[in-house]
Amino acid sequence: MSGRLILAGTPIGNSDDASLRLRDLLEHAPIIAAEDTRRLYALAQRLNIVVNGKVVSFHEHNENDKADELLDAVESGQDVLVVTDAGMPSVSDPGYRVVSRAIERNLTVTAAPGPSAVLTALALSGLPTDRFTFEGFPPRKPGELQRALAALRTERRTMVFFESTHRIAATLEAMAHELGAHRRAAVCRELTKTYEQVLRGTLEELSSHAATEQLRGEIAIVVAGDTGSAEISVDTLVAEVLERVQQGERLKTVVAEVAQSAQYSKRELYAAALAAKSGVEQR
Structure with missing residues (x-):
C-alpha cells in the first residue's frame, strides 16, 4: 500500500499561524522535503517541536532530480511531507513538478492547507476578490516586463504579483505606465510580521511612494482589473x-x-x- 505526498502550508511570517496539523506532520512525517533545511529546523525550534524524520533538501534547482526519488518512497508506503520557506508549496515555489509526476504515477496527493501570501494580500487590498489571477514575479528585463504588462491591460480580474525589494520601484513605475496611472492597487509588505504594511492608492501614487521611500521585505502587489470601459475624462x-x-x-x-x-x-x-x-x- 502506497503512502501519500503531502503538501503543507507554513507560516508566511508569524509562527503562531502554524496549524496543529502542520506541527503534527513536522514531528511525525518519515520524510520531509524542505526548500531550505535550515529554515525548517528554525521553524521547528520556534514551534517548540522536534523533527524526527529524514529531511531532504528540495528546491527549484533539484526538483526535477529529486521528484522521482521522493515518489519512490511514497510508492514504497511512506508519507513524504513537502514544505517551502513560507506559504503553500507549488505556488511560486517548488512542488508543481513532483505533484505532476505523482499524478502520472497514480500516487496519492493531499494537502495540509495553511497560510498564503497571495490570498492574504488579496483580502487586505480592498480590491474585488470575486475573480482574481496570480501572476507570480514579473519579468526582470525592462522589455520583457513592458510586454508582459501590456498583455494584461485588458485583464478584467484582480491581479496579484510578487516582487523583490530591489525591483519594486521599477515595477510599479512600469505598471503605472502600461496599466494606467489611475489604476487602483495595493502594495502589501511583511504580511503577518511585526512591520506589516499595506499601501493603497493608484499605481501613480504607489510608484511615487516607492521612488522616494525604499520598501523592504517580502512584497505582494495587488492591482485592480480593467473595468472594460473607455477612459473617462x-x-x-x-x-x-x-x-x-x-x-x-x-x-x-x-x-x-x-x-x-x-x-x-x-x-x-x-x-x-x-x-x-x-x-x-x-x-
Missing part, C-alpha cells in the same frame, strides 16, 4: 460629483465613490471638484 467625473453634491451628498463621500468606480486618483478628483465647485460659487 476628469471633467465628466467632476460633473458627476457636483451633480450629486448639489442633490445633498457630501463632497468627500461622493469623490471617494466616483474615484473608486472610475479607477481615478481620489486626491486629484477631489482637488478638481473643489476647484470647479469654487468656480461655480463665484459666478
Whole structure:
C-alpha cells in the first residue's frame, strides 16, 4: 500500500499561524522535503517541536532530480511531507513538478492547507476578490516586463504579483505606465510580521511612494482589473460629483465613490471638484 505526498502550508511570517496539523506532520512525517533545511529546523525550534524524520533538501534547482526519488518512497508506503520557506508549496515555489509526476504515477496527493501570501494580500487590498489571477514575479528585463504588462491591460480580474525589494520601484513605475496611472492597487509588505504594511492608492501614487521611500521585505502587489470601459475624462467625473453634491451628498463621500468606480486618483478628483465647485460659487 502506497503512502501519500503531502503538501503543507507554513507560516508566511508569524509562527503562531502554524496549524496543529502542520506541527503534527513536522514531528511525525518519515520524510520531509524542505526548500531550505535550515529554515525548517528554525521553524521547528520556534514551534517548540522536534523533527524526527529524514529531511531532504528540495528546491527549484533539484526538483526535477529529486521528484522521482521522493515518489519512490511514497510508492514504497511512506508519507513524504513537502514544505517551502513560507506559504503553500507549488505556488511560486517548488512542488508543481513532483505533484505532476505523482499524478502520472497514480500516487496519492493531499494537502495540509495553511497560510498564503497571495490570498492574504488579496483580502487586505480592498480590491474585488470575486475573480482574481496570480501572476507570480514579473519579468526582470525592462522589455520583457513592458510586454508582459501590456498583455494584461485588458485583464478584467484582480491581479496579484510578487516582487523583490530591489525591483519594486521599477515595477510599479512600469505598471503605472502600461496599466494606467489611475489604476487602483495595493502594495502589501511583511504580511503577518511585526512591520506589516499595506499601501493603497493608484499605481501613480504607489510608484511615487516607492521612488522616494525604499520598501523592504517580502512584497505582494495587488492591482485592480480593467473595468472594460473607455477612459473617462476628469471633467465628466467632476460633473458627476457636483451633480450629486448639489442633490445633498457630501463632497468627500461622493469623490471617494466616483474615484473608486472610475479607477481615478481620489486626491486629484477631489482637488478638481473643489476647484470647479469654487468656480461655480463665484459666478
